Amino acid sequence: MAPVIVADDVYESYGDTVALDGVSLAVEAGEVFALIGPNGAGKTTLTRCLTGTRTPDDGRVSLLGEPPGESARERLGLLPQDFTPPERLTPRELVAYYAGLYDDARDPAALLREVGMDPAVDTRYESLSGGEKRRTCVAASLANEPDVLFVDEPTTGIDPAGRRALWDVFEALADAGTTVFLTTHYMAEAERLADRVGLLADGELVATGTPEELVAAYGGTQYLAVETAADPDAFDGIGYDVERADGEVRVLDVAPEAIGDVAAALDARGVAFDALSWSEPDLEDVYLRLADDPGVVEADEEVVA
Ligand SMILES: Nc1ncnc2c1ncn2[C@@H]1O[C@H](COP(=O)(O)OP(=O)(O)OP(=O)(O)O)[C@@H](O)[C@H]1O
Structure with a gap:
């Protein structure tokens, strides 16, 4: 099956600002x-x-096999980052309004329940908290039960419990076969x-890759952080490389089951420490490494496909 979302060597600028510099990607159904x-x-x-x-300055984009803008709007859901609906409507009225634009639409009350808006469905949009506003907008973007959903930072401003509730909503959509294109600053969300x-x-x-592929390629190693005033030289001979970072000494590539051995080795060397904590790399490490120095990928000549 052809990919649902395609960008092929896309360039886009705002005046002198180059925003997209040759982006290619394909998202499958x-x-x-x-x-x-x-x-x-x-x-x-x-x-x-x-x-x-x-419309990009150059390159090709397609959505559901057609130029974007020509695809059936019934099949698309879109939550832009800066979406601001009419302020004087209530969530119930707003979602009912969007549902009313389509022949086949979800029940607004059920949608608002799913995004956790139960208590505030009759409060005017202008009086909602930031998180409640965003949840209302998410519900509105789902009114037509879209096949393809674009959500630009959907959970920004939502408290941790509310964010998890929305993750459940997106997960259920994905399980039901919806293609989702998400932008986010929350690595845990991605x-x-x-x-x-x-x-x-x-x-x-x-x-580009699965979270696991990216973490394996660019996340760095698991390590044991040792809170100590000791010099890294004091760790000589423990059998692991060490580095000092963020006020701690990191013992690199330590497996969880080897933590006790490392602690014993430090004791044997008289290295005093206040605490030990073990970390494994995650997507945040990938982000921090690549966003800070995108050249790493080129240097390694390794792009995960
Ligand atoms: N309407 C606009 N006019 C001029 N420049 C713009 C406009 N929109 C975006 N830009 C510029 O284009 C570049 C890309 O912006 P864009 O909003 O796509 O980034 P983003 O990754 O979504 O950022 P954020 O994470 O802050 O939302 C930035 O340098 C931005 O200043």
Whole structure:
């Protein structure tokens, strides 16, 4: 089957500002694709190009096999980053309004329940908290039960419990076969929801892969952090490389079951420490490494496909 979302060597600028510098990606039907990257990397611009809100300067985009803008609107859901609905309507009225635009629509009350808006469905939008506003907007974007859903930072401003409730909503959609294109600054969100993650930096897609592939390729090693005033030289001979970072000494590549041995080795050397904590790399480490120095990928000549 042809990919549902395609960008092929896409370039887009705002005046002298190059926002997208040759981006190519393809998202398959039923896939959840998360786009991550620093502020200003071009995520919203790419979402706009893929949904037909902007026409790229160069390159090809397609959505459901057609140029964006020509695809059946019944099949698309879109939650832009800066979506601001009429302020004087209540969530119940707003979602009912969007549902009313389609022949086949979800029950607004059920949608509002799913996103956790039960108590505030009759409060005017202008009086809702930031998180409640965002949840209402998520519900509105789902009114037509879309086949393809674009959500640009859907959980920004939502408290941790509410964020998890929305993750459940997106997960259920994905399980039901909805293709989801998500941009987010929350690495836990990308790690939990995405089949594949793309990291955009300075308008270029630096790396793409499953969260596991990216962590394995760019996340670095697991390590034991030792809170100590001792010099890294004091760790000589323990059988592991060490480095000092963020006020701690990190013993690299320590497996969890070897923590006791390392602690005993430190004791034997008279290295005093206040605490030990073990860490394994995650998507945040990948983000911090690649966003800070996208050249790492080129240098390694290793882009996860
Ligand atoms: N309407 C606009 N006019 C001029 N420049 C713009 C406009 N929109 C975006 N830009 C610029 O294009 C670049 C990419 O912006 P974009 O909003 O796509 O990034 P982003 O990755 O979505 O950022 P954020 O994470 O902050 O939402 C930035 O340098 C931004 O300043």
